Amino acid sequence: MRRLLSMILVPALLAGSTTRLMAQEPAFLHFTDMDGLPSMTVYNILQDREGFIWISTTKGICRFDGKHFRRFSINGLSSHDTPFSLMDVEGIPWFYNLAGDIFYIHHDSLQLFNVPKPHTSSTIYSLAVRNPYIYITWSNMEQPLSYRYNIFQPSENLCLQRGYVFLGLKENELIGYDIATRRMSFDVYAIDQQELILSHRLKVPITSEPIIEHDRFYLYSNGNYATIATNHFRIFNHCDELISETCLTHLFNDRIKYITFINGDEVFISTAKSAYIFQTATKSLNEIKYFSQYINTIFEDAFRRRWVSTTDYGLYLDLNNQAEIFTTHNSLLPTNEISSIKGIDTAIYLGHNNGTLTRYLPASGRLSEIWHSDAGRIRAIVPQKQESALVASDHGIHLIRLRDLSISSCTNFPVGSFKSVLSTDNGDIYLSTSLGLYRAGPVQRSGISCEDFIRKREIDSRCLTAAVSRGFLYAGTVNGLFRKEGSKWINVLGRNVFVTRLLNYRDSLLFTGTDGEGLLLIDNSHPHEIKISTAANLPSKHITSLCLIDPRTIAIGTDNGIYIYPIDGTAGFGINLRDGLPGKEVLDIECKNGMLYAGTTRGLYRIPVSRIRANSENPYLDIENILCFSRLKSYPFSSLLPYNHNHLRLFVTQRSLVSGSELRSYYRLDPKSAWTPFAGPEIDLWGLSPGKYSIELFGINEDGISSSIVSKDFVIDIPWWKSLWFNALLLTGIFSLGLTIAYTHHAKKRREERRQRQFQDQLNTFREKALQNQMNPHFMFNALNAIQSFLSKNDQLNAMTYLSKFGKLIRMIFEQSKLHKVTLENEIIFLRNYLELENLRFRDKIQIELSVDPQVEFIASEILIPPLIIQPIAENSFKHGLLHKESGGIFKMHFSMEGSHVSVVIEDNGVGRKKADQINGWKRIFTSSTGIASTIERLKILDNGENKMGLDIIDLVDENGDPAGTRSIIKL
16 A cells, blocks of 8 residues: 655645645655545545444545455445445444435445435435434425435335434434524434423524534443534533533634544534634634644544545544654755754754754754754764764764854764764763774863874774673674674674674663664673574564663664564564654664654654554454355355365455555464465465365454454365265165176176176276376476476577477377377387487487397388387486496497397496496386386286286396496387
8 A cells, every 4th residue: 555644745735825834743644546545535434343444535435444445336326425424333334425315335335225305306414324214304495304214115204293403322212403493492302202302492592504414422431422513512411411511603703514523522623714623621622733624524443543534635544643753844854864863951963864963852843953064974973071962974073062053073084984983981982984993082171182083993894883781892893793802802693793783781681783684682691601582573684773762672773664672572563654654764763751763764753652552453354255166167155065166265354454565364274274374355275175174364463463363164075976875875786786796697607707808908908008198297207307407507409409309209199199009110210209319418428329120120010019118118228327327328229020029129338237226226216117117017918928028127247247238128
């Protein structure tokens, strides 16, 4: 979601004003039509029981879940401009417009409520809902009249005796006051009983037109209730006795446009000129300072956050944390990039990236530029004695006297650029620079002696920070954290770590911020037994600043917001863009006088420490709908599903109003399985096996607050052929068949034997076919490995050549896979292509020869053999014999006739089986090889015990008895 802060958007609202407000502004979240709002003019805001926000605008209504604005529309409306809305006691949102259209939400869709009007030109004057009735007062008549309609049968209606302005429900009874007497008396009736429950005569009769459409009613927990009616604010006790009354006559000239209760203590009032907050306890009226002329309403949700609707400027969210921001748009900040912050006495000093130093006085709100330097960005501001402060910029050291703001400077030190400054209690000053850590000082009352200021370089590694803990000096460098012991520097961590910040906590913990490893907690209470731990759940591992905000809490600045880290180990939380932070990259943080200040690349952020809190909103998740899918269509979900409805799609509703995309959601299929994250509103569960399931979902926001677990139980039934009844039926049938066979066995013995032989032949055929099918993917797998090898070596030419030949082989395999037998001629063609591939693969490493006796060649087209019966043996020679031979490899394949059989001799001069066994476990490979094992098994099946077909493997040796290769003989 695109979200901007008031530091950018509020000035746009003020652009039309003749006077520019130069002061800090509240840190609001801002939502516009680019975020999904239907319109930039927003009217009413409601919140339902699940915590979703409902918004009515000039272009329809929408629901906000923290991430998306979901629009709801319906055909048949006279106008989409919807200024009025209400929530009934059952949590159903109702809406109506000036044209008299009434619509509501039912089963997550918008429904039009058609009601007969007294007159075609009638418009809605007042509306209330109390199931099963809806109450409407119609205008555009001589006297407004009220009707009661049955929600389920709108044509069933009752014209009430009076015209009412409906206030609300009191003790589950709808009450309203009489329009006819409103100028003289405030007469309130129980609507259904038509019973007068109170009558309060006005002290001063009303002569101007009172507010009607926006009258409000608020019920307190003690039974008292408040009303805003006829321009009066009144509080009554539970006995309907008036407790207090306030007339808003002093706003009559402003033309009051809208009034609503924010809560029991505050009332929002919008007029033609401005907007106000009326305090019910003190009866005080306070004008809203910011963009008040554009506000339509203020709504306080269940989490005490305030939603501000506006005309033409969208929707704002006030987190109600009293956070403020300072930018170049709303204050006198010279730049938005604030590189350093320091609170001294009652002032806050800000160092900027452009070398400017500004001072902010919280008591008066004054922000002023006090000095500018061309020596680079201001890196550190360190208070000194005699009401002075040391200011370090990139290329200089400056002493500023706080009383008169006079400054003396020393620049062009030959020590590199400055990074930070440490001032110790004994007056020593340590300067962290790009060339190391230097000891300097002390600063005299008269100023800085530039010639004598730098005394000694302590460490020569690039240093970014320094600290003193338990009397030891620590230096944080780009090469690690070092501690000075005597004249030596010891690497505390024992490794290279980019250290950015150090903070000493009570001489027991040294908080070490790093660039890349997050925050390291170094327990140095016993310097010789240092314990190191890492802070968890940080928003980033790049630490920019550290600050102690109270005795037990550390604020950690990162390049992705601020993390509040309790030292006692309790759960921490973050401050980020959704908390009003103007920019996610935090350059420095400072805590002073109960306020936390954060300098970012986009302005200054200030928040009371007491208002820093985690996002306590419990996320909401629910399974809105489930669809089941088979191969052809979708089906509605039920708790018992057929076996083939095992693809489920869950539609999940989620809500976390300020988490946005940082809401993390998880699901699991049963309580014993691991949680699986999901991001979208849909979860697809594919190929679920039969069984019982209890799918569970939950969400957790950015600060670790989780929702309740939502679950849905269902069962996927087993297939019918695995069911108990089918198996019982099957066993019964088998038993009956057995009896029949036994009964007829003697008479049909010989025929059965013949049938058995046919069956065995078919079985052997099927087994052989299965083994053949097993060979096809085996060969393709090995060929693809060869192509992958070429590509990994970036040998594109050979890869393309190999791929072309491999394509031809694949086509031959697919053609032959449909056949039980192929001709020997085609098999030889296939083997020639295969050997060409292997020759291309091994290049000049192996000499390959294939020869065919003329006698075989003459009848090769007539001889039928099983497909892919020879290639695995040849492949085995390459893979396990010749692969391990460096050069001079020879591979021979020869076809010849031996009697009525074809003999295929495959011979190689590889390393032999024994050597291959030593290299890669020949026997294990041989026995588990799919190609060899399948070939042997196929030959056995085809031979059918006649010993006419088979495979012999002979180990060859040389004159010295050493392995000299392998000869494989296939008899076909």
